[in-house]
Amino acid sequence: MPPTTRIFSGRNVLLPDNPQPVPATVEVDLSSGKIISISPGARSKDSYPDIAAEDFIDAGDHIIIPGLVDAHVHLNEPGRTDWEGFWTGTRAAASGGITTVVDMPLNSIPPTTTIDNLQIKRSAALDQCWTDVAFWGGVIPGNQAHLKPLVQAGVKGFKCFLIESGVDEFPCVDEQDLVKAVGALEGTPTVLSFHAELDKSPSSNTPPKSKDPTLYSTFLESRPESFEVDALLLILNRIPSSPTLRKHIVHLSAASSIPYIRTYKQAQSKLPPNIRSTVTVETCFHYLCLISDTIPHGHPQFKCCPPIRSEANRSLLWEALLDGTIDMVVSDHSPCVAELKKMDEGDIMSAWGGISTLGLGLSLLWTEGNKRGVELRDIVSWCCESTAKHAGLEERKGKIEVGMDADLVIWDPKETFTVTKEALNFKNKLSPYEGLKLTGVVKKTFLGGRLVYQDGTGFDGLSPAGKLL
Numbered sequence: 001m002p003p004t005t006r007i008f009s010g011r012n013v014l015l016p017d018n019p020q021p022v023p024a025t026v027e028v029d030l031s032s033g034k035i036i037s038i039s040p041g042a043r044s045k046d047s048y049p050d051i052a053a054e055d056f057i058d059a060g061d062h063i064i065i066p067g068l069v070d071a072h073v074h075l076n077e078p079g080r081t082d083w084e085g086f087w088t089g090t091r092a093a094a095s096g097g098i099t100t101v102v103d104m105p106l107n108s109i110p111p112t113t114t115i116d117n118l119q120i121k122r123s124a125a126l127d128q129c130w131t132d133v134a135f136w137g138g139v140i141p142g143n144q145a146h147l148k149p150l151v152q153a154g155v156k157g158f159k160c161f162l163i164e165s166g167v168d169e170f171p172c173v174d175e176q177d178l179v180k181a182v183g184a185l186e187g188t189p190t191v192l193s194f195h196a197e198l199d200k201s202p203s204s205n206t207p208p209k210s211k212d213p214t215l216y217s218t219f220l221e222s223r224p225e226s227f228e229v230d231a232l233l234l235i236l237n238r239i240p241s242s243p244t245l246r247k248h249i250v251h252l253s254a255a256s257s258i259p260y261i262r263t264y265k266q267a268q269s270k271l272p273p274n275i276r277s278t279v280t281v282e283t284c285f286h287y288l289c290l291i292s293d294t295i296p297h298g299h300p301q302f303k304c305c306p307p308i309r310s311e312a313n314r315s316l317l318w319e320a321l322l323d324g325t326i327d328m329v330v331s332d333h334s335p336c337v338a339e340l341k342k343m344d345e346g347d348i349m350s351a352w353g354g355i356s357t358l359g360l361g362l363s364l365l366w367t368e369g370n371k372r373g374v375e376l377r378d379i380v381s382w383c384c385e386s387t388a389k390h391a392g393l394e395e396r397k398g399k400i401e402v403g404m405d406a407d408l409v410i411w412d413p414k415e416t417f418t419v420t421k422e423a424l425n426f427k428n429k430l431s432p433y434e435g436l437k438l439t440g441v442v443k444k445t446f447l448g449g450r451l452v453y454q455d456g457t458g459f460d461g462l463s464p465a466g467k468l469l
């Protein structure tokens with residue numbers, strides 16, 4: 001046996017074709033970081049006399065699952081590294097069983113809208129990543145000439161806004177901009193993701209100044225469900241589509257969008273593939289786990305755009321996720337500094353809109369999902385397989401399969417913990433989840449077969465092994 005082999009064995013390994021975890025042994029080549037064999041049954045160290053003790057990983061009764069692919073993360077470096085950075089962001093991800101993050105094109109300065117800017121971002125990320133990192137590019141007015149070169153340089157797809165993004169250097173696009181962008185991407189297999197909120201009459205929807213800016217209801221009223229529905233209808237009906245360009249809705253919050261998506265998907269599935277237009281949809285941990293009804297007064301850490309909505313809305317999102325109308329779940333980790341989050345004033349209206357989640361997603365979804373009959377298999381499908389496919393990484397990420405990257409997570413589904421500031425690994429420890437008791441703990445995270453996080457000792461003695469994809 002070559003000296004670079006590492007064995008992972010356990011009584012509960014979640015393999016792609018099994019609804020439940022099964023006893024299995026996974027052999028990994030550490031030099032390539034790939035899975036080279038999978039055999040049925042758990043083994044003991046005695047079966048491998050030539051293997052060093054540290055190269056036999058016994059998961060026991062814990063579950064081995066594939067590392068999560070978080071396809072919506074704002075790492076903000078360079079330019080707003082005080083908000084988040086590659087080092088802290090990817091450490092937080094690894095602590096939550098995420099082994100790949102796909103970085104959004106905005107909130108860093110410069111944004112990822114040109115080849116030069118992509119190179120600046122890649123240089124900033126170098127030697128700082130605890131997970132693998134891939135990049136989305138951005139579509140802004142006038143940058144259509146950069147789109148095809150960005151695909152050739154490795155971006156996994158694009159993101160654009162139909163409403164102001166919150167940062168000046170990433171302006172939103174209109175229908176004409178999108179026609180140009182889609183034209184520029186003609187024949188290039190890629191994905192165009194939309195921040196799907198559209199304010200058709202920007203001034204009339206601003207709530208009156210007399211309303212209390214520290215009340216969550218004031219904010220909720222300012223971003224009604226109709227913004228999401230109007231954006232969705234524009235995307236589905238008016239933005240040109242092509243068989244090579246998939247459209248994707250990021251962070252769906254409004255349940256009233258769901259019937260339109262369901263109908264559209266059903267209609268498209270009946271068409272021949274050469275004229276079919278594909279739409280995929282993501283929602284976020286916070287829309288599935290939090291509700292507006294219980295958000296306390298003056299707590300801007302709950303602010304994100306689109307907003308967290310009612311209990312009834314949340315139930316409909318779960319229903320759509322379980323029936324496949326919503327394809328995947330991501331974090332949309334979008335932090336900032338306390339000053340901009342208006343933590344002292346509790347001013348939700350003027351606070352930065354973005355929720356910090358990295359490190360908690362798996363436990364959040366598991367805890368809330370347990371109340372709704374969700375199985376680990378479902379979570380792996382939403383957070384590993386679908387997100388890997390969305391980011392064009394399905395050939396190497398998202399499944400425990402021979403030939404795939406050995407990104408493995410040892411998961412204790414029963415252990416509970418309470419979210420504390422001290423345990424958060426992202427940079428600005430502002431979280432709506434503080435104090436929440438969650439079930440399920442990531443015991444160890446391996447990237448390409450190498451340990452990158454361990455419950456209890458964290459990152460002690462470990463080093464960042466992430467690659468830029």
Ligand SMILES: [Zn+2]
Nearest residue numbers: 072104332334
């Ligand atoms: Zn985002």
